[in-house]
Amino acid sequence: MLRTPAGRRRMDILEWLKDPVAHFPDQGPGDPVEDGVTADAIAVKLNVSREAAETHLGLLVNIGLLRTKRIGPYVHYRRDEMRIAEVARMFEKGW
Template sequence: MLRTPTGRRRLDILEWLKDPAAHFPPQRHIDPVEDGVSAHAVAVKLGVSRSVAETHLGLLVNTGLVRTKRIRWRTYYRRDEMRIAEVARMFEKGW
């Protein structure tokens, strides 16, 4: 999933979500570190439509690398550091 050409975009998203305050503009009433980043903000950063960004984010959520948080009618995305560390350990062991 991460080795395909579009996988590069997912790796970029994961990298940006490490420090969302540095990579995304401030959002009203939302702390990007605590709450996450909207699909719209990711889409703008990638230069794609929101639906394309939501597809990438959905794959990251389905693999457990990203978590979601609903605030009002929007979904915000942030990294799941524990799951990312777990996956990294599996690859280090040769899984």
């Protein structure tokens, strides 16, 4: 899933969300570290439509690497550090 060309974009998203303040402009309500970043902001950074960004984000949410939080009409995405560490340990053990 992360080794395909689309997987590179997913890896970029995960990398950017490590430090959302450095990678995304202020987006109004919500703290980018505590609450996450909107699909719109991620779409702009990826240079794709919001729908394309939501496809990548949805997959990352479904496998547990991202968490969501709704603030007003927007869904914000942030990393699930515990799940990411768990997946990393599985790969280190030769999963």
